[in-house]
Amino acid sequence: MSLPGLSHPSVLVPRPLRTELGRYPLLSRLSTPGIGRLALLAPSGYGKTTLLAQHARALERPLLWLSLTVSDSEVEFFLSSLRRxxxxxxGGSAPEREATPERTVDALATAVLERHADLPVYIDRTELLSRPTGQLLTLFLEPLWASRVIFSGVAMDALPLARWTAAGEVTVLGSxxxxxxxxxxxAFLQARDAPAELRATVTPLEGWPAGVSLAASGAQTTFEPADLMREALNVLPASLRDLLPDLSVLSEWHDDVVQALGLQLPAGWLDSLRRAGLPLTxxxxxxxxxxGLLLSTLDAELRRHAARFRDLHARQARRLADSDPLRxxxxxxxxxELPLILELAATVLPRLKDGREFALMHATLQTLDVPDPPPWWREYRAVARLEVGEVAAGEQELRDLHAQGLTTALGFTALTLLATRRGDAREQLRLAELGLALFPPDETRSLALQRAVALxxxxxxxxxxxxxxxAAAQARQRNAPLEEAAALTMGQYAYQMLGRWDERRxxxxRADALLEEQRQQVRRVPLLNILADEALYAGDTAGxxxxxxxxxxxxxxxxxVMVAQVLLSRAQIEVADRDLNGAAGSVQQALDxxxxxxxTVLEPFALLARFELCTYLGQADAAEEAFGQAAARLAAQGSQSLLPFYAALRAWAQQDWEAARQGFLEATHRISRSHPARAELYLMELRRREGPLGPADADRARELCRTVAVTTLTLDEHALVPLARALTDLQPDHPLSALLGRAAPPPLPASGPPAPERHAAERPAAVTAALHVRVLGALGAAAGDRxxxxxxxxxxxVLVWLAWHGAGSSAEIMNDLWSGSRERRHHEYFRVAVRKLRAxxxxxxxxxxxxxxxxxxxYRLHPDVQVRLDARTFVTLIGEGRVEEALALYLGEPLPGLEGDWAQDLREQLRSAMLAAVLDAANTPGEAALAGxxxxxxxxxxxxAVNLALIEALLPDRPRDALGAFRTYARHLRAQLDEDVPGAVVRRLKARGLPLT
Known part of the structure; x- marks a missing residue:
C-alpha cells in the first residue's frame, strides 16, 4: 500500500550545510565495530543532527531515519511517523495498522527484518518522545539487535538509557x-573566511558549535546565546528581517507552507537566510x-505583537487540524481561540484517553487556558488528574459534576474505579448500575465489568x-483480545471468591497470554502479580x-496505581526468603x-502485613497499633472477611487460646489463598496440646501443604514447630519437617518468658460441641473447630432440613427432599445420605x-450439639429491628442449589422477611434506610415494592439517581422476566416528578 507523505521531512536524511565541517574523528567513533547503539546526548547547538546526517550520508546504503516532532509524543501520530x-x-509500502500500537510496531519491525537483517537506524530529537511513545520505539528496536542504532537528543528520559548503559548496550557521547x-x-572559521583574530574571541564558547557558527557570521561573542542569534539576524535586509518573527509558528520551513499560511516573504528568502549563516538544517x-534557538528568538519577538501572534497561531492551528490535531x-x-480549542480538544482528548496517554492528556490540558470550561472538558481533566496522582483534585471535580447531573459514561467509570480502590463495593455497584441505566451499551462495557466486580x-x-x-465469550467471538482479557481479569476475582483456584489460574x-500477544505490558501488571502469588504458594519462590x-x-x-499491590507481593516473597528487613521496607513503601x-482498599492489607511481621519479631506495641488501624479501616469499608484470621493470630500471641481457636475456626470458612490452610494448622496444633495426633492428622496436614508451600509459613514457625515435630514423628518425610531447624527461637513477650507447655491436666478443655450451618448466599458447615x-x-x-426443623420422621424428610416419593431407591438414597452426614x-x-x-x-441432631443456623440468627435480628445487622448476614439467595418445595417455601419466607424489614425501616428517612x-x-x-420505594426515596434530593434506579429496575425486568415496568408504576412516578419521556 502506498502511503502519503513519503517526502515528509521527518523521514529524510538532512542535506549537507554549505559550510559544514566534516567531523571525521567523531564519525570514526560512530563507526567503531562492536558498538550496537550510540546516544548523542547534549544541549542545543552541539551539532547532533549534523553529525547524525553526516554518518548516514556516508553509508550509501538503505537506512531508516526518523526525526521526531512535538506531536510524536502522542501514540497515534508517532505510529504514523514510524510507518512513514x-x-x-x-519502497512505498508498510504493514497495515494492527489492533494495538504494540502489535503495530511489532509488524513494522518484522517487515523491516524480512528485507534488512542489518539496518542502520537513526532517531533524532529524542527529547520529544513521551513515555508511551518511547516505549513503543524501544519495542520496535528490540528485534533489530544486529542493527546499528544511533539516537540524538537534548534528553532521553523516555528511553531506558540507564538500563542500556548499565548493560553495556549503549555508548553515550555528551557535550x-x-x-x-x-x-x-x-578549520570551521577558515572555511567561513572569518578573520584570524576571531579565534581568540570564540575561546569562551568552549567549542559550542552553534556559537562558533554565529560568531563566524559576524555576531559578537560577549553576549548570551539569544543575543548572538539576534546579532546574526540583524545582518539581514530589513525587508526580510522584519517579517521573520512570523515564521516562529512553523517548526519546518518550506515555500509552500509559508504560502499556505499567507505569509508574504521576498523571493529567495531561504537562500538569503542560509547565506547569512543562520542555523538551518x-x-x-x-x-x-x-x-531551536532561532525559533525561540523569533517567538519572543512575535509575542511583542499580541494580535499578530494570536492570528498566526490560529492560522497554523486550522492548517494542522486534520493532519496533526494535537499540534x-x-x-x-x-x-x-476558544471555539477552535474546544473543537480540537473534542478530537484529541478522547484519542488520548482511549490510548491511556493520561500524562500527555494532563500536560496538554495544563497548557490550555479555557475560562469556564464545559462539563466534558472538566471530566477529561478530572480523569487525567486521577491517573497522574492528583487524586483529591480529580475526585472533587468528578463529584461536582455528578452533583450537577453532568456526568457522562466516562465520569461514571472513573467514579466506580475510585470506589473500587477504596473498597466501597456498594458505591461501586450503585454507580455502575446508574451509569448502565443512563447510557447506551456501546459506551458502558467497562461499567458492565465494574458492576460484575461489585456483585x-x-x-x-x-x-x-x-x-x-x-463478556469474555462475546469478545472472543468479535476477535477483541483486549476486551476478552479484561473480562477474564475481572472473572478471576469470582473464581477466587468461590475458591476455584485452578479455574482462576x-x-x-489466558488473559496474560492475550495481553502478551498484544504486547500490552501495562495491563499485564495485575496478572503478573497474581501469577507471582500462584508461584509462591506452589513453592516456586524464584519464579x-x-x-x-x-x-x-x-x-x-x-x-x-499498581505499585503498592506489587510491593505487598514482594514483601511476601521476602518473608519466604527470610529477608524480614526487606519485607518490612517493602510494606512501608507500599503504605507510602x-x-x-x-x-484506601489496600491499606488494611498493608497494615495487617506489618502486624504479622511485628508479631513475629516480638514488637508487641507496633503490632497492636497496626492491628488496630487495620481493624478500623476494615470496619469503615464494611469488610470483615480478613479479620478472623488476624484476630486469631493476635489472640495466639497473647496466649488467649480460646479466642484464637474461635478466630481460626471462623477463618477456615473464609475464601482466601492461604488463610484457611494456615488456620487449620493452628487448630491442629491446639489439638496436639490436648492429646496425641494420628495418621489422619498427618495426612490432612500434608494435603494442606499442597495448598500453601511450607516456605510461605515463615511467620508461623514459632507456633507450628511443635506440630511439625509431632507430624514428623508420625511421617518422617512430612512436608512440615522443613520447619524443623529453620525457625529462629520465638521472641520474648513483653510480659516475660513464654509460658511452658502445659501438662495434659492443664490444657484447655475442649469447647462445647457446636455446629455452625450457613445457608444465606452459600451452603456450608463447621463442627467444633473444623x-x-x-x-x-x-x-x-438433610443437615439444613434438620437444622431448621429440629427433628422429623423419615417420611417427613423424604416428603420434602424427594417430593413425596415412596420409591425404594429413594429410601436407600436417604439412608446413604444420613450415614454420609454422620461420617x-x-x-x-x-x-x-x-x-x-x-x-x-x-431423626434429629444430637441434643448436646449447639446448632447455630445463620437463617435463624437472621430471623432473630429482624424481629429485634436490627435490620442492618441482618442484611450483613444475607449475602445472597438463601439455600442456593436446593430445589425442593420446602426449600422454595423457606427461601420465600426469608426473602419476604428481608423485604418487609427493609420497607418498614424505609419509613424513617435517612442514609441507613437508603442503604437498606x-x-x-x-x-x-x-x-x-422495593424498587418503587428506592426511587421515591431518591426523588426529592437526587432525581438523577432516581432516574438511574428506575432504568436499572426496567433493565432487570426486561432481562430476567421479559416484562416492562407496569404502567401504574410509570404513571405514579411521573406524577411525582420523575423525568420520564
Whole structure:
C-alpha cells in the first residue's frame, strides 16, 4: 500500500550545510565495530543532527531515519511517523495498522527484518518522545539487535538509557565529546573566511558549535546565546528581517507552507537566510529545520505583537487540524481561540484517553487556558488528574459534576474505579448500575465489568461471574483480545471468591497470554502479580520473584496505581526468603504509595502485613497499633472477611487460646489463598496440646501443604514447630519437617518468658460441641473447630432440613427432599445420605456420640450439639429491628442449589422477611434506610415494592439517581422476566416528578 507523505521531512536524511565541517574523528567513533547503539546526548547547538546526517550520508546504503516532532509524543501520530519511515525504506509500502500500537510496531519491525537483517537506524530529537511513545520505539528496536542504532537528543528520559548503559548496550557521547576541538574551530572559521583574530574571541564558547557558527557570521561573542542569534539576524535586509518573527509558528520551513499560511516573504528568502549563516538544517526537497534557538528568538519577538501572534497561531492551528490535531491544539491555545480549542480538544482528548496517554492528556490540558470550561472538558481533566496522582483534585471535580447531573459514561467509570480502590463495593455497584441505566451499551462495557466486580464483592458471586464469562465469550467471538482479557481479569476475582483456584489460574494465564500477544505490558501488571502469588504458594519462590520484579518495573514507570499491590507481593516473597528487613521496607513503601495515591482498599492489607511481621519479631506495641488501624479501616469499608484470621493470630500471641481457636475456626470458612490452610494448622496444633495426633492428622496436614508451600509459613514457625515435630514423628518425610531447624527461637513477650507447655491436666478443655450451618448466599458447615466436608449434596440438604426443623420422621424428610416419593431407591438414597452426614460430622469434630441419632421414630441432631443456623440468627435480628445487622448476614439467595418445595417455601419466607424489614425501616428517612433499600434492590432487582420505594426515596434530593434506579429496575425486568415496568408504576412516578419521556 502506498502511503502519503513519503517526502515528509521527518523521514529524510538532512542535506549537507554549505559550510559544514566534516567531523571525521567523531564519525570514526560512530563507526567503531562492536558498538550496537550510540546516544548523542547534549544541549542545543552541539551539532547532533549534523553529525547524525553526516554518518548516514556516508553509508550509501538503505537506512531508516526518523526525526521526531512535538506531536510524536502522542501514540497515534508517532505510529504514523514510524510507518512513514518504514514505508520509505521498503519502497512505498508498510504493514497495515494492527489492533494495538504494540502489535503495530511489532509488524513494522518484522517487515523491516524480512528485507534488512542489518539496518542502520537513526532517531533524532529524542527529547520529544513521551513515555508511551518511547516505549513503543524501544519495542520496535528490540528485534533489530544486529542493527546499528544511533539516537540524538537534548534528553532521553523516555528511553531506558540507564538500563542500556548499565548493560553495556549503549555508548553515550555528551557535550564534551561533541564540542569543536581547537583544530576543528580553526578549520570551521577558515572555511567561513572569518578573520584570524576571531579565534581568540570564540575561546569562551568552549567549542559550542552553534556559537562558533554565529560568531563566524559576524555576531559578537560577549553576549548570551539569544543575543548572538539576534546579532546574526540583524545582518539581514530589513525587508526580510522584519517579517521573520512570523515564521516562529512553523517548526519546518518550506515555500509552500509559508504560502499556505499567507505569509508574504521576498523571493529567495531561504537562500538569503542560509547565506547569512543562520542555523538551518536542510532536509531535502526544499525543506529546512530552523535551530531551536532561532525559533525561540523569533517567538519572543512575535509575542511583542499580541494580535499578530494570536492570528498566526490560529492560522497554523486550522492548517494542522486534520493532519496533526494535537499540534493544532497547541497552536489554538497560543491563539486563545476558544471555539477552535474546544473543537480540537473534542478530537484529541478522547484519542488520548482511549490510548491511556493520561500524562500527555494532563500536560496538554495544563497548557490550555479555557475560562469556564464545559462539563466534558472538566471530566477529561478530572480523569487525567486521577491517573497522574492528583487524586483529591480529580475526585472533587468528578463529584461536582455528578452533583450537577453532568456526568457522562466516562465520569461514571472513573467514579466506580475510585470506589473500587477504596473498597466501597456498594458505591461501586450503585454507580455502575446508574451509569448502565443512563447510557447506551456501546459506551458502558467497562461499567458492565465494574458492576460484575461489585456483585462479586457483595457476595453475588455467580451473577457477577456470569457477566464476566458472557463478556469474555462475546469478545472472543468479535476477535477483541483486549476486551476478552479484561473480562477474564475481572472473572478471576469470582473464581477466587468461590475458591476455584485452578479455574482462576487458567483464566489469569489466558488473559496474560492475550495481553502478551498484544504486547500490552501495562495491563499485564495485575496478572503478573497474581501469577507471582500462584508461584509462591506452589513453592516456586524464584519464579514468584521474577514475576514481581517484572510487574514492579512496568508499574513504576507506567502504572503507578499498581505499585503498592506489587510491593505487598514482594514483601511476601521476602518473608519466604527470610529477608524480614526487606519485607518490612517493602510494606512501608507500599503504605507510602497507598496514602499518596489514596488507595484506601489496600491499606488494611498493608497494615495487617506489618502486624504479622511485628508479631513475629516480638514488637508487641507496633503490632497492636497496626492491628488496630487495620481493624478500623476494615470496619469503615464494611469488610470483615480478613479479620478472623488476624484476630486469631493476635489472640495466639497473647496466649488467649480460646479466642484464637474461635478466630481460626471462623477463618477456615473464609475464601482466601492461604488463610484457611494456615488456620487449620493452628487448630491442629491446639489439638496436639490436648492429646496425641494420628495418621489422619498427618495426612490432612500434608494435603494442606499442597495448598500453601511450607516456605510461605515463615511467620508461623514459632507456633507450628511443635506440630511439625509431632507430624514428623508420625511421617518422617512430612512436608512440615522443613520447619524443623529453620525457625529462629520465638521472641520474648513483653510480659516475660513464654509460658511452658502445659501438662495434659492443664490444657484447655475442649469447647462445647457446636455446629455452625450457613445457608444465606452459600451452603456450608463447621463442627467444633473444623469445617465439615459434605461429599453428598443430599447429606447437606438433610443437615439444613434438620437444622431448621429440629427433628422429623423419615417420611417427613423424604416428603420434602424427594417430593413425596415412596420409591425404594429413594429410601436407600436417604439412608446413604444420613450415614454420609454422620461420617462427615464425626470426622470433622471427632465426637464420640452419634451426631444424627434416630430414636425409632424421628431423626434429629444430637441434643448436646449447639446448632447455630445463620437463617435463624437472621430471623432473630429482624424481629429485634436490627435490620442492618441482618442484611450483613444475607449475602445472597438463601439455600442456593436446593430445589425442593420446602426449600422454595423457606427461601420465600426469608426473602419476604428481608423485604418487609427493609420497607418498614424505609419509613424513617435517612442514609441507613437508603442503604437498606439499595441493598434489597441489589438482592431482589425485580421486586416492585422495593424498587418503587428506592426511587421515591431518591426523588426529592437526587432525581438523577432516581432516574438511574428506575432504568436499572426496567433493565432487570426486561432481562430476567421479559416484562416492562407496569404502567401504574410509570404513571405514579411521573406524577411525582420523575423525568420520564
Amino acid at each position: 519511515a518504514v514505508s520509505l525504506l521498503l 564534551a565529546d561533541l564540542a569543536f576541538s581547537g583544530p576543528e574551530t580553526d 536542510p532536509l531535502g526537497r526544499g525543506w529546512f529545520r530552523p535551530h 493544532a491544539l497547541h497552536h489554538a491555545g497560543q491563539a486563545r 462479586i464483592s457483595l457476595g453475588q458471586v455467580h451473577e457477577g461471574l456470569d457477566v464476566c464469562e458472557a 487458567r483464566a489469569v494465564e 514468584a520473584a521474577r514475576s514481581v520484579a517484572q510487574a514492579l518495573r512496568i508499574a513504576e514507570s507506567q502504572n503507578p 504509595c497507598i496514602r499518596r495515591m489514596d488507595l 469445617p465439615v466436608r459434605l461429599t453428598l449434596a443430599k447429606s447437606a440438604e 462427615s460430622l464425626v470426622q470433622a469434630a471427632g465426637w464420640s456420640f452419634d451426631p444424627v441419632p434416630y430414636d425409632g421414630q424421628r 433499600l439499595r441493598r434489597a434492590a441489589q438482592l431482589e432487582p425485580t421486586d416492585e
